[in-house]
Amino acid sequence: MILTDIFSMILRLAELAFGAIVAGINGQYLHDVRDTDSWDQGRFIYTEVVAGIAIFLSIVWLFPFAGSFVHWPVDLVISICWFVAFGLLVNLLNDTCGYVFDWDNVSFRHGDQCGKWKAVIAFSFLSAICWLVSAIVGVFWVRDHEARAYRRRTWYRSRV
Numbered sequence: 001m002i003l004t005d006i007f008s009m010i011l012r013l014a015e016l017a018f019g020a021i022v023a024g025i026n027g028q029y030l031h032d033v034r035d036t037d038s039w040d041q042g043r044f045i046y047t048e049v050v051a052g053i054a055i056f057l058s059i060v061w062l063f064p065f066a067g068s069f070v071h072w073p074v075d076l077v078i079s080i081c082w083f084v085a086f087g088l089l090v091n092l093l094n095d096t097c098g099y100v101f102d103w104d105n106v107s108f109r110h111g112d113q114c115g116k117w118k119a120v121i122a123f124s125f126l127s128a129i130c131w132l133v134s135a136i137v138g139v140f141w142v143r144d145h146e147a148r149a150y151r152r153r154t155w156y157r158s159r160v
Helices: 002-032 042-060 072-093 113-151
Strands: none
Touching: 002 042, 002 113, 042 072, 042 113, 072 113
């Protein structure tokens, strides 16, 4: 029980950190291009919204409660949203900054926009994986606890 709570907190902290990194880098880019048409920046706005929702939910569910894994359907939906954001950003990059999985220039430096985009792509993928693992662990946790509830003995059948 304690191991699942610790594992849940580690996953939620990772989800919070990855969402904050994506929101920060992506928010800076959106601030820099604030005078352009918003339709051209739709995939970045979508990624920022997903990052904001992920940050909010990871903060709310960070602290372990008895049902911390009951939210696995929402974890799965957020994971799918992160995978969609990942795909949109990879599709945008489309070899303009070199091969998308060439991580040599991933950085947070000022002025290296290709490195920043690749950092957003990398942390979007990592966040999607964390949310997916959280959903999978939640499915097994809920399934195990439902099976335990059916195995409980009532007071009149105890062998005490």
